Amino acid sequence: MENNIVDIVTSAIQKNGFIQVEVSARHIHLCQSDLEVLFGKGANLTWKRDLSQPGQYLAEEKVILIGPKGEKKLSVLGPVRKATQVELAQSDCLSLGIKAPVRLSGDLKNSGNAMLKGPYGEVPLKEGVIVAEAHVHMTPEMGKTLALSDQQKVKLELLTSRPTVINAVVRIDTQSRCKAHIDTDEANASGCSGFVIARIRK
Ligand SMILES: [Zn+2]
Structure with missing residues (x-):
């Protein structure tokens, strides 16, 4: 209406x-298993505010993304997904020393890698870092x-x-x-x- x-x-x-x-500023979507490594067993995302696309929301949680040249804090978007996906701007990639292809969301094969750090643990992300088209x-x-x-x-x-x-x-x-x-x-x-x-x- x-x-x-x-x-x-x-x-x-x-x-x-x-x-x-x-x-869209840099952010991360997490799968349930990575969420639990970073935030503890049985962890769930905490809703903070709705985004414009139905069902999508900004979570209270933050993840540290670590690259060869530096680290940046990422907002976490919910709900959890099948695969963890990090979306960066090209300038983020340059300052972090991360190589990431320009891709549509969900197209993660042979995309960029980085280390994720949360309050409970770290996830070495083998692929999943993209510059969103x-x-x-x-x-x-x-x-x-x-x-x-x-x-x-x-x-x-x-x-x-x-x-x-x-x-x-x-x-x-x-x-x-x-x-x-x-x-x-x-x-x-x-x-x-x-x-x-x-x-x-x-
Ligand atoms: Zn979109």
């Missing part, structure tokens, strides 16, 4: 091929309206103080809310701040 002005405006602009942009979440209805299909490559024209065009991939799911997700490097380079809109171009 459209119950506030932002929802009404975003719904209207979506039908014309525009989409709200959200910036920019993507556009949309419902099947929106895909139909814009004549876009799942996994289709598009251009995202960020309408900011430094307008920038980046490559992105369409991800269609019945459970999704229509949002474009970019990382902090893409956001900083294009001058994203506050409420940002992008134009989807084929």
